[in-house]
Amino acid sequence: MSANQNKLIAEIEELQEEFTKTTNKLIKDVKRQDKIMARSDKRQQQEYDELQKKLEEVNSLQKEIEETQKEVVFTMGAIGESRSKETGNHVKRVAQYSKILALYYGLPEQEAEMLKQASPMHDIGKVAIPDAILNKPGPFDEAEREIMNTHAQLGYDMLKMSKRPLLKMAATVAYEHHEKYNGTGYPNQLKGKEIHIYGRITALADVFDALGSNRCYKEAWDNERIFKMFKEERGEHFDPKLIDIFFEHLDEFLDIRESLKDTF
Amino acid sequence: MNNLNIQETKYTPKIDLDFENNTVSIIGKSYPENTFEFYEPVIKWIEEYFNNTEKDTISINFEIIYFNSSSSKLFFDLFDLLEENNETNTIVINWIYDEENESALEAGEDFQEDFENLTINLVIK
Numbered sequence: 001m002s003a004n005q006n007k008l009i010a011e012i013e014e015l016q017e018e019f020t021k022t023t024n025k026l027i028k029d030v031k032r033q034d035k036i037m038a039r040s041d042k043r044q045q046q047e048y049d050e051l052q053k054k055l056e057e058v059n060s061l062q063k064e065i066e067e068t069q070k071e072v073v074f075t076m077g078a079i080g081e082s083r084s085k086e087t088g089n090h091v092k093r094v095a096q097y098s099k100i101l102a103l104y105y106g107l108p109e110q111e112a113e114m115l116k117q118a119s120p121m122h123d124i125g126k127v128a129i130p131d132a133i134l135n136k137p138g139p140f141d142e143a144e145r146e147i148m149n150t151h152a153q154l155g156y157d158m159l160k161m162s163k164r165p166l167l168k169m170a171a172t173v174a175y176e177h178h179e180k181y182n183g184t185g186y187p188n189q190l191k192g193k194e195i196h197i198y199g200r201i202t203a204l205a206d207v208f209d210a211l212g213s214n215r216c217y218k219e220a221w222d223n224e225r226i227f228k229m230f231k232e233e234r235g236e237h238f239d240p241k242l243i244d245i246f247f248e249h250l251d252e253f254l255d256i257r258e259s260l261k262d263t264f
Numbered sequence: 265m266n267n268l269n270i271q272e273t274k275y276t277p278k279i280d281l282d283f284e285n286n287t288v289s290i291i292g293k294s295y296p297e298n299t300f301e302f303y304e305p306v307i308k309w310i311e312e313y314f315n316n317t318e319k320d321t322i323s324i325n326f327e328i329i330y331f332n333s334s335s336s337k338l339f340f341d342l343f344d345l346l347e348e349n350n351e352t353n354t355i356v357i358n359w360i361y362d363e364e365n366e367s368a369l370e371a372g373e374d375f376q377e378d379f380e381n382l383t384i385n386l387v388i389k
Contacts, residue, residue, distance in 0.1 A: 040332075
């Protein structure tokens with residue numbers, strides 16, 4: 001009996017030992033898991049913080065790049081203007097007119113905004129036109145006119161190598177803003193919708209602003225004269241759809257002209 | 265016994281298990297899709313190594329740049345296995361880390377703390 005009892009105790013003691021061993025191992029494992037989790041949480045937090053920081057940096061760099069691009073493009077436009085006989089806020093007004101023409105024509109907001117930034121560069125090719133021709137007080141003879149007209153091609157050549165969407169757009173604008181809807185423009189006598197919409201839009205915006213502004217060599221045209229000319233040139237110089245948009249939203253164009261008028 | 269070499273991938277480290285030279289090296293990033301499946305042959309190889317070898321000196325080099333929590337668990341299990349064989353073999357573990365990699369250093373310290381009987385050297389790369 002006592003031997004049996006002893007055996008039982010021995011068995012229980014063995015079980016107890018096993019149990020202690022197992023529970024100790026379990027406790028060790030759980031502690032280990034907790035430690036792994038705590039470390040992992042800490043690491044995740046650090047990684048997330050790091051990612052956030054990097055993301056902020058990337059965003060701020062992105063913004064910096066965009067701002068720089070805008071500024072460069074705007075400055076290039078201003079350089080182009082300084083070489084032409086346009087002055088003051090011409091560049092800014094052309095930009096605004098181009099954007100609303102683009103929007104009403106049905107281009108997406110982002111594209112319209114890009115055109116607003118690219119359109120001021122339409123005359124950038126004039127930086128390569130000799131001063132003697134550019135600053136000539138009187139009318140051009142045929143040879144001079146021909147040289148003058150190369151500014152569209154020159155502007156295109158300056159910008160066409162770029163892979164940046166904005167500069168590519170500016171290249172198109174520079175190239176095609178003197179094309180006419182009826183195919184009598186330059187440099188390529190493109191006709192109708194062969195002329196890119198960016199070119200058709202900038203053509204109208206540029207002419208509208210040039211006619212309505214005072215220059216040392218000419219008085220500003222009054223509105224009636226401009227409107228009459230635009231109606232005559234509907235489908236000739238200008239895209240008829242853009243002329244329709246222009247007259248439909250005339251108030252907006254006049255508001256822009258008023259708010260950005262030259263102060264001299 | 266054959267050597268076992270596993271090439272590095274985007275998520276898994278380069279692993280060289282060298283029987284003749286008694287070296288194990290695990291180098292790179294460790295966040296496999298299925299950690300335990302990935303390391304299964306490695307654990308098996310090490311178990312077999314201890315079964316096949318007389319008392320010997322084995323050196324184990326870890327150089328883990330980045331690891332997920334299941335890798336961390338697996339390394340603990342691996343250290344358990346090493347500890348079990350520590351008395352019959354001389355095991356030297358080198359935990360190699362980059363000075364700027366705080367988590368790698370902390371993991372090394374955790375192993376030192378949990379495995380007092382093992383020789384674990386923290387080595388700055």
